[in-house]
Amino acid sequence: MAPSPDSPSAPSLGIWFIGARGSLATTATIGLAALAARLTDETGCVTAHQEMDGRGLAAWTDIVVGGHDVGTTSLAKQAERLVAGGVVPGVLVQQVAADLDAVEQRLRPGVRAGESPDQRADVERLAADIRELASGVDRVVVVDVSSTEPPHDAGDDAASWAALQAAWDAGRAPLSPSSTYACAALLADASYVAFTPSPGIDVPALRELAEERGLPYAGSDGKTGETLVKSALAPMFATRALAVRSWTSINLLGGGDGSTLSDPAARSSKTGTKRSGLESMLGHPVPGPMHIDYVEDLGDWKTAWDHVRFDGFLGTRMTMQFTWEGCDSALAAPLVLDLARLTGRAVEAGKTGPLGALGFFFKAPIGSQEHRLATQWEELLAWSHDCAERVSERTSEQVSP
Amino acid sequence: MAPSPDSPSAPSLGIWFIGARGSLATTATIGLAALAARLTDETGCVTAHQEMDGRGLAAWTDIVVGGHDVGTTSLAKQAERLVAGGVVPGVLVQQVAADLDAVEQRLRPGVRAGESPDQRADVERLAADIRELASGVDRVVVVDVSSTEPPHDAGDDAASWAALQAAWDAGRAPLSPSSTYACAALLADASYVAFTPSPGIDVPALRELAEERGLPYAGSDGKTGETLVKSALAPMFATRALAVRSWTSINLLGGGDGSTLSDPAARSSKTGTKRSGLESMLGHPVPGPMHIDYVEDLGDWKTAWDHVRFDGFLGTRMTMQFTWEGCDSALAAPLVLDLARLTGRAVEAGKTGPLGALGFFFKAPIGSQEHRLATQWEELLAWSHDCAERVSERTSEQVSP
Amino acid sequence: MAPSPDSPSAPSLGIWFIGARGSLATTATIGLAALAARLTDETGCVTAHQEMDGRGLAAWTDIVVGGHDVGTTSLAKQAERLVAGGVVPGVLVQQVAADLDAVEQRLRPGVRAGESPDQRADVERLAADIRELASGVDRVVVVDVSSTEPPHDAGDDAASWAALQAAWDAGRAPLSPSSTYACAALLADASYVAFTPSPGIDVPALRELAEERGLPYAGSDGKTGETLVKSALAPMFATRALAVRSWTSINLLGGGDGSTLSDPAARSSKTGTKRSGLESMLGHPVPGPMHIDYVEDLGDWKTAWDHVRFDGFLGTRMTMQFTWEGCDSALAAPLVLDLARLTGRAVEAGKTGPLGALGFFFKAPIGSQEHRLATQWEELLAWSHDCAERVSERTSEQVSP
Amino acid sequence: MAPSPDSPSAPSLGIWFIGARGSLATTATIGLAALAARLTDETGCVTAHQEMDGRGLAAWTDIVVGGHDVGTTSLAKQAERLVAGGVVPGVLVQQVAADLDAVEQRLRPGVRAGESPDQRADVERLAADIRELASGVDRVVVVDVSSTEPPHDAGDDAASWAALQAAWDAGRAPLSPSSTYACAALLADASYVAFTPSPGIDVPALRELAEERGLPYAGSDGKTGETLVKSALAPMFATRALAVRSWTSINLLGGGDGSTLSDPAARSSKTGTKRSGLESMLGHPVPGPMHIDYVEDLGDWKTAWDHVRFDGFLGTRMTMQFTWEGCDSALAAPLVLDLARLTGRAVEAGKTGPLGALGFFFKAPIGSQEHRLATQWEELLAWSHDCAERVSERTSEQVSP
Ligand SMILES: NC(=O)c1ccc[n+]([C@@H]2O[C@H](COP(=O)([O-])OP(=O)(O)OC[C@H]3O[C@@H](n4cnc5c(N)ncnc54)[C@H](O)[C@@H]3O)[C@@H](O)[C@H]2O)c1
Ligand SMILES: NC(=O)c1ccc[n+]([C@@H]2O[C@H](COP(=O)([O-])OP(=O)(O)OC[C@H]3O[C@@H](n4cnc5c(N)ncnc54)[C@H](O)[C@@H]3O)[C@@H](O)[C@H]2O)c1
Ligand SMILES: NC(=O)c1ccc[n+]([C@@H]2O[C@H](COP(=O)([O-])OP(=O)(O)OC[C@H]3O[C@@H](n4cnc5c(N)ncnc54)[C@H](O)[C@@H]3O)[C@@H](O)[C@H]2O)c1
Ligand SMILES: NC(=O)c1ccc[n+]([C@@H]2O[C@H](COP(=O)([O-])OP(=O)(O)OC[C@H]3O[C@@H](n4cnc5c(N)ncnc54)[C@H](O)[C@@H]3O)[C@@H](O)[C@H]2O)c1
Ligand code: NA
Ligand code: NA
Structure with missing residues (x-):
């Protein structure tokens, strides 16, 4: 069941992309604008599937995008490249040009491996960027769609939140960039989705932090081909x-x-x-x-x-x-939007920790051993229904006097 | 769970093939002999899957084969042809030659479309052939693996069992050969499996007969490629x-x-x-x-x-x-054995009518609208477990004083 | 060797398309304009191959297009359709819009099977259309790229030119449309290329006429996939x-x-x-x-x-x-241009009758039994060199005082 | 034209395989026996192609096989393995068992990289093995079908025949095994074919030796897939x-x-x-x-x-x-026989040095820059015709009184 305009309006949603200028993020940004303006249909969007319980999902019109990237090519330029590559229709990009410009204003510089002397300061700056978006919406989901990192071992320094603090105090920088972003997300009270196989949230210190803050997260590595x-x-x-x-x-x-x-x-x-x-x-x-x-x-x-x-x-x-x-980008873009909507609603539904039921979307599901697509689908449907139920209960509680 | 030698011994099973000299039936016959003699492993046998509840399934050693065919080429000759075609290993055929000869003795001539003046007599003769096999085993499953028939409309003459009797009385022969066999199976109190898309049991008169006699049936058209x-x-x-x-x-x-x-x-x-x-x-x-x-x-x-x-x-x-x-034959042969084992046990478990839960095996499942393989698999597992439970309850009732 | 601007200028060429509004003709028309304006490179153009002797071939800038079609959709509209289908880049179509309009002015209505009472009159009208184009260029090649006709037996009425006259006198219309166009081409002194498998010139009466008029022709059915x-x-x-x-x-x-x-x-x-x-x-x-x-x-x-x-x-x-x-159209369009250039030069070189050496381009080569691509290529190169030699001899004769 | 029994009998031929116990050599050995006994047809044999001038090629019945290998598995055992793998029919192997045993008697131990202290002695021993076969036939072709070696740089020590002698005198062993065999072949007055990409004859010292001895050679790396x-x-x-x-x-x-x-x-x-x-x-x-x-x-x-x-x-x-x-072996085996027959006849026809016209058979043709299959085929046909002419002239000279 797709979200319907007459249902009690769901909270608004902010998507914060890590890698916001990449092919995938740009396609998702263009697509979201097109969906909101009803310029395209919902092909490829799992949250619009008729068997999916869509109650409480943010409407396409209630989603805003911001993000980090280390590159500086404008979204408009990236969109052009996608048109040339046959990924998105040129006419669509023209129609959503203003939306792209608006998102452009909400993009902030990212961090690169081995570049900054003070990782704690980095994390704080990144978290502040995310909070800026958060201030205008009900909740934010950070989605990592940046370049895949090489394997990285954060070691003992990241074995616990305390160890990480100690390492930072000692001037060390144990986290890879993807984990830096994941840390910032949690500090900004945002849930987190790893669409890449980079370490991200998957280090003990950060899983501990997520647990403590009661934030859900999902990943990793989108399953699209x-x-x-x-x-x-x-x-x-x-x-x-x-x-x-x-x-x-x-x-x-x-x-x-x-x-x-x-x-x-x-x-x-x-x-x-x-x-x-x-x-x-x-x-x-x-x-x-x-x-x-x-x-x-x-x-x-x-x-x-x-x-x-x-x-x-x-x-x-x-x-x-x-x-x-x-x-690839056309396959992944709607899933990234789906994941943001589903994870956003999961927060509302009180879900915390690894969201194994989102394994349907991932090559290496965090929190699940299940890889069979059809079984993942059944799990997703059931979980989604449960979230919808919880959210609608809360909503009706709030609504009733 | 594969059937284990120490479980209370399951009833013996007769498989009666329509088209018993064809590639598929011959491969299944060779394969059964090889399984019974432990000359091959259970690759391709769904009933041997570790997730399958195999309690109460006839052991490979407790299954005997007979059948009808309109052809006359010996099984040994057909086996040779299969060896030449790379379907079965030559050495295996040598090892089970005696078993093939034994089955050869249990093959009977079939019926062809438009050949016989008296369809009721045909049905009775065919039923007598099947009963002959039935006399030596606990139950018989008839499996149609003969050549696919053209579409055939049995018309009003087969709209009910009474109509069919009347048509026969009037000297008409409304049934296609595959339905003639299905009718014979029911009259011989055998359950029936259609591995071909031929009409077989799927005419009102015969479904009525099956209902009345409390016999289960399954089909149609094996899904193998x-x-x-x-x-x-x-x-x-x-x-x-x-x-x-x-x-x-x-x-x-x-x-x-x-x-x-x-x-x-x-x-x-x-x-x-x-x-x-x-x-x-x-x-x-x-x-x-x-x-x-x-x-x-x-x-x-x-x-x-x-x-x-x-x-x-x-x-x-x-x-x-x-x-x-x-x-094709290597893919289908173990399924045909699986179907016979499962249908045989279903009789024991008290199942009657169309076995929709066997849809996993078929292109056009009788008694089910479900075509998705993974869902069919879940249904099959659940149903199989239910059959196993019922059969083991009965067995323990019988065993206890 | 590609044609070079400093070689003595080759005669100008008219291409007359039967089916001028179809996908293939439209792609060829757009492509020719793009080649003439140097907006695209010669990828796919066999006459631009470095091993090909290109002396005496009409330059891209010296070719004009006209044609017949029974449809009425404008070239501009067709071009739009091709852009939407990803066959030609939209920006190119914009750049050659004026050229398309110019060609549009030179398109004339065609004839349909069984529609006209007087086939001789049809032929004469069609020939007049072709002559109109011919008046502005040195020579014209008619290229059939219209819809494939069903097999058609023109019978005894087309067994000779005399028989055809007699049939027309008697009010019969033995020719299929494709042959009607082929006849018109010959009467207008144009050589003829069949890119479709339609009968076209391949009836005795028309081959006789071509022989008599000393006109070359080639076909049939472009070999592109x-x-x-x-x-x-x-x-x-x-x-x-x-x-x-x-x-x-x-x-x-x-x-x-x-x-x-x-x-x-x-x-x-x-x-x-x-x-x-x-x-x-x-x-x-x-x-x-x-x-x-x-x-x-x-x-x-x-x-x-x-x-x-x-x-x-x-x-x-x-x-x-x-x-x-x-x-398909992108593969065929440059070949159609190649064929026109090569056949045009063949006239100049004094070649007549079936051009078997063009078999490289066709599924069913007229005038050749050779189907092997590599051998056809060698034959094409040799023949092309011979044409180039003959033409350059003539040219030098003309040029020298 | 396939060799015909009534043509003046061609000289007998010895094939000496390096890697004689490998899949390819064993398949070729079995196949040759089968061809000689007319137990199989000439499918896959290029020398039997109807466009090929086969005059002067050794008849299948006039070819004997010997060879080197470092392995010790018997040919009979290898043949069994090929039967199990579906490469050759079991019944054929039974029929030619005696021939395999005869070849087994003519196999000699090979040499391995870095194993022997005295490379000159190795070469001489290997050459003596080859001469043994040569004593019973008119000519011998050595064909390398042993395991592909890693790239090897023989360096200055193999820059000339004299340098190689000096290196050997100094106790060095500059040649890789494949080159050791190639050297032995030349010293035994045998022509040489490299069906592998190993260095083999392709070092200056050995090419010099071949030149001097007037021996032809061909290679390298069979082109089969x-x-x-x-x-x-x-x-x-x-x-x-x-x-x-x-x-x-x-x-x-x-x-x-x-x-x-x-x-x-x-x-x-x-x-x-x-x-x-x-x-x-x-x-x-x-x-x-x-x-x-x-x-x-x-x-x-x-x-x-x-x-x-x-x-x-x-x-x-x-x-x-x-x-x-x-x-692979079924594709390569007939080519190896073809190469031996063609190279053997080339000796007779007075051809020396690299046989570029055999490029049709190779991925990296020695003596040719041509890689296009169809062109290689034309070159092969022409060259083969030339060889046949020369041989038949010589034969008739010899025959005429
Ligand atoms: N179907 C799919 O598209 C698919 C499926 C699974 C996973 N993924 C993953 O999604 C990611 C994005 O794919 P894409 O095709 O958009 O790649 P892309 O190369 O087009 O985009 C990656 C973006 O990340 C940015 N980036 C790199 N390092 C960064 C950093 N340290 N901080 C912030 N931004 C950084 C880059 O500047 C770039 O804009 C990749 O990791 C890919 O493996 C994609
Ligand atoms: N993978 C598979 O093999 C597969 C899958 C789905 C369905 N099927 C169906 O199974 C059937 C058998 O396939 P096969 O490969 O063994 O074919 P086959 O042609 O080798 O064997 C068919 C046998 O049926 C016999 N026959 C024909 N008419 C008969 C009649 N009226 N009465 C009795 N016997 C008769 C023939 O003599 C023959 O021995 C076919 O209908 C096929 O469409 C097979
Ligand atoms: N790769 C290729 O494109 C290829 C290869 C071989 C042959 N062909 C042949 O080329 C022809 C054209 O292909 P296309 O893709 O352009 O097809 P199309 O259907 O797009 O175009 C055919 C055109 O012919 C016109 N037409 C139909 N009947 C006519 C008539 N009696 N007189 C004049 N015009 C008539 C139609 O109106 C249409 O504009 C077809 O016969 C096709 O089989 C094409
Ligand atoms: N289609 C084809 O089969 C094909 C095509 C191109 C090239 N080749 C080449 O032909 C060769 C043989 O292929 P195969 O499939 O028979 O491989 P194989 O491994 O079955 O046989 C190789 C044989 O060479 C022997 N050998 C290894 N080192 C040796 C040495 N130093 N001296 C003597 N013998 C030695 C091995 O003992 C073995 O018996 C390979 O180099 C392969 O790359 C084969
Ligand atoms: Na494609
Ligand atoms: Na295969």
Whole structure:
């Protein structure tokens, strides 16, 4: 059930993007403006699915966007690039130009690894930026859609909130940028969503802080392409008792994300989250290479080829292969909006800690071991209904005299 | 949970194949002998899945096979053909040669469309054949794996059991062969499984008869290839709110089944059941050609290519395609054994009428509107557990003094 | 060698399109304007290939377009449609808008099957239209890019030029529209290129007329997609002595052409020309279905899948499959321009009758049995060089005092 | 024209395999026995192509096999493994068992890198082995089908025959094993074919020796799969003036060769030869990853996927992709026999030095820059005809009194 205008109006929502000038954030920003102005339909938006209980979700018109980025290219320029790449229609960008300009005013400079002498000061400055947006809306969800970081071990310095304070006192800077942002989010009382595989909130000190503040969080690494298909197909092999002998994947992508991932360190963060699910769904390790390659001319268009070798009854050898040709930003943008709406409502519904029921959206679900898409869907629907119930109860309590 | 040797021994089971000399039946017969002799593992057998409650299922060693066929080629000869086609290993066939000879003794001539002057007499003769097998086992399941028939309208003559009697009295023969067999099965007190899209039990007179006799039945048209993949993938597009604009399928197959389906009338039975599910899973009609082509040199190996055109957020155009290269008989044979075991136990558990919970196995589930594979799996597990519970209660009642 | 500005200027060229408002003709018209204005490069233009002897080819700036069509949608409107379909960039269409308007002025109404009472009068009117364009340029090439006609047997009435006259005298109309245009072309002293599989010039009466008038012609059915790939791949199997056992093709296309071909009669013209080559290249008939399907949402984008089953040494079974995703009009448009330039120069070089050396461009080459792409390329290069030589000799004769 | 029994009998031929116990050599040995006994047809044998002038080629019945290998598994055992892997039919192996045993008697131990203290002595011992076979036949061709070596720089020590002698005198061992074998071949007056990308004869000292002894040689790296397809397809894009923007390749293979290539050093030899051709055929560097991955369960069956992104007219973006599923040994074995027959006859025809005209068979043709398959085919046919002419002239001279 999509949110309806006549339901008691839901609280307004602020989305704070880390990586706000990237392809994904820009597409989401354009798309949100288009949805609010009814210039596009809700294709790709899971929160608009007819089986979803949408009560209490922020309306498209009640969402404002701000964010951090280390880049300085204007949103308008990025939008142009997306038009040229066939990701968004040119005419749409013209129609929402004013909205983009408004968001542009709400973007703030980010932080880079190894750049600042004082990580506590960074965190405080970032938190202040987020609070600025928060002042105008009922609640804020911070969504990390910045470039994937290489794996980073924050070590003992981040083993607890106290340890982190001590490290900062001693002038050390144990957090990677993504964790710096996650920390700022929590300090600004915002819930947090990791759409990338970067460490983010996933360090003990920050999980402790979230717990203490009663804030929910979700992640990690959006499931939008080849891994999505895997999570639909692998259960087929498993429930039919077919024996998968090898599963090979190759992902070709250009764009900013592809360029980042052409760095082997960043790529290793990604193949890690991609691999984790397959073994869990099939119940045993499955050999087979898994490549992510940067092919510049593909831009935001990702092409993935998967080859599955499996045995059937009496040892008969069979194969299945698929090719996926998707536009990454177009697939991810509505999910990022969905996640913000769902997480925002979860706060309202009193949910705290890791939101495992949002695993449907992620390659490496925090708070859940479930990777099978259909099962994740059922869990999401049930949880969403529960949130809607709680929120509507509260609302009616408030409304009644 | 697979059946264990120390559980109170389950009743013995007879499987009566219609089309007992075909590729599928022969593969199933070889495979059953191999399973009983522990010459092969249970790959492809859904009833051996670890999540399945297998209590009360007939053990592989407690199953005997008989059947009807209009052909006369010996099982040994058919087995040779399957070896040559790479469907079953030659060495296995040598090892189970004696079992094949034993089954050969239990095969009886079938009936062909338009051949016999007296359909009632046919039905009685066929029922007598089935009863012969039944006399040696606790229960019999008849499984139709014969050549797909063209669509057939049995008309008013089969609108009720009484009408059918009247038609027979008047010397008419309204039933197609597959329905003749289904009728015989019921008269012999056997439950019935339609692995083909032929009419079989799906005429009012026979459903009435099944109801009256309290017999369960299941079908129709085994889901083993491209449609199987569809039922895993289509829900992915649906739950992600992606808009599927066209879905094209082409199936290439040789073998006896391919040759039958090169007849447009028979093929139309098949494309019918294949199409029904997609629309239901996606919630709207989806254009796109659907071909089944006979390519002789492929033998039992089916190659299917599917091409899906879908739109994402902001109208972005994307595609997915897959190629499936499977051995039809190897995929279907263990399912046929599974269906016989499950249906046999269902009788014991007191189930009657259409077994919609077996929809997991079928393209056009009788007694269910559900086509999504993962949901069908959950339904199957729950139902199977229920059957196991009932059977084990009965068993313990019988066992206790 | 591409034509160079300092070579003695080649004669100017008129291209007269039959089907001038179709996707292909419109793309060619836009592209020609863009080439003349140097707004695009020569990608896809075979006459610009560095191994091609381009002396004497009309420069892009010396080519004018006119044509017939039975439709009335303006070129500007069609161009818009092509932009929406992603075939041509919107900005380019804006830049050449004036050129499109100029061509629009030179388009004349065509003729439809079975519509006119007097075929001779039709032919004369059409020829007059062509002569109008011819008056402003050195020579005209008529190129048929109209909708594919169903197979048509012109019969005895078209067995000779005399027979055709007699039939007309008797008030009969034996020619299909495509042949009516071909006849008009010849009467207007224009050479003729059949880019479609329609009968066109391929009836005895018209071949006689062409012979008599010393006019060259070429065809038929442009080779731009799956058949193109076939003509590159089939020789690989043949020269490696691999035994191709089946070759399956499926072509999905939308657009005007796809819609025409959803009519089985028109489609049969097409599958005919597509099939002819494979057998000739492999040296034996090859079974396998060949589908052309209309899938509306694909627009001008054609997706083809081919599956090749072949045997190697000691009977080993292997397969190859490919998927081709091409934009039909973008592939064909430069070839149509190439053909006009090459045929125009051929007139100048004194070539008459069927131009078998242009087989490189066609599925069913008129005047040649050669289907292998690489061999056709060698033949084209040699012939093109010969034409260039002849033309440059003539030119130097003319130039020298 | 295939060799005919009534042509004046051609000289007998010895094939000496380096790597004689490998998959490829064993398949070739089995296949040769089967051809000689007319148990199989000549599918996959290029020398049996009807356009090939086969006069003077050794008859299948006049070829004997011997070889070196460092492994000790018997040919019979290897044959069994090939049967299990579906590469050769079991029944055939039974029929040629005696022939395999005979070849087994002619296999000698090889040499390994870094193992022997005295490289000159090695070479002499290896040459003596080859001469032993040579004593029973008219001529011997040594064919390297051993495991691919890592790149190896023999350095100044192999800059000339004299330098090599000096190095040996000084107790150094500059040659890699493959070059040791090549040296032995030349010293035994045998011509040499490199079916692997290993250095082999391609070091100055050995090319000098071959020159001096007037011996022909050919190589390198057999072209049997994805690169073969590339050499058929790339010219299509080039002659149609389409702009290839990226070309991605992934090769999955198991078996002994796959296992060797899972070593990055060995793999780099391979990707080098694979890449060289594409750029030359397209006329410019083409980006795109190129993977070779070991996937154990694929055995001798190689699966390759290629993805080609190209632009057409007006910048339209298009793609082509193909999947190749071939049995490597079955593809290569007949070529190895062809190469031996052709090289043997070339000696007879007086050919010396690098045989560039054999480029048709290789990824990295020695003595030729041509990579286009169709052009290589024409060159091969012409050269083969020339050899046949020369040999038949000599024969008739010898025959005439
Ligand atoms: N389908 C999808 O698009 C998808 C799916 C899963 C995950 N992701 C992840 O989402 C992220 C964004 O993808 P994209 O395609 O927009 O990439 P992009 O390269 O276009 O954008 C990344 C943005 O992050 C900014 N950035 C980099 N470092 C930063 C920092 N330290 N602080 C703040 N901003 C920083 C960059 O300047 C850039 O604007 C990537 O990590 C990607 O792996 C995307
Ligand atoms: N994966 C699968 O194999 C699969 C999946 C779904 C459905 N099916 C269906 O299962 C059936 C069997 O497939 P197959 O590959 O074994 O085909 P097949 O052609 O090898 O065997 C069919 C057998 O039925 C027999 N037969 C024909 N008419 C008969 C009649 N009137 N009475 C009795 N026997 C008769 C034939 O003689 C033959 O032995 C087909 O209808 C097929 O469509 C198979
Ligand atoms: N790659 C390619 O595009 C390709 C390759 C081979 C052949 N062809 C052939 O080229 C032709 C054009 O393709 P398209 O995509 O432009 O199709 P289209 O449907 O867009 O255009 C066809 C045009 O022909 C016109 N027409 C129809 N009947 C006519 C008549 N009797 N007289 C004059 N005009 C008439 C139509 O009004 C239309 O404008 C088709 O026959 C197609 O099969 C195209
Ligand atoms: N289609 C093809 O099969 C194909 C194509 C191109 C190149 N090749 C090359 O042909 C070679 C053989 O392929 P294969 O599939 O038979 O591999 P394989 O691993 O089955 O056989 C290689 C053999 O070489 C032997 N060997 C290794 N080192 C040796 C040494 N120093 N001296 C003598 N023998 C030695 C091994 O013991 C083994 O028996 C590989 O180098 C492969 O790259 C094969
Ligand atoms: Na595409
Ligand atoms: Na295969």
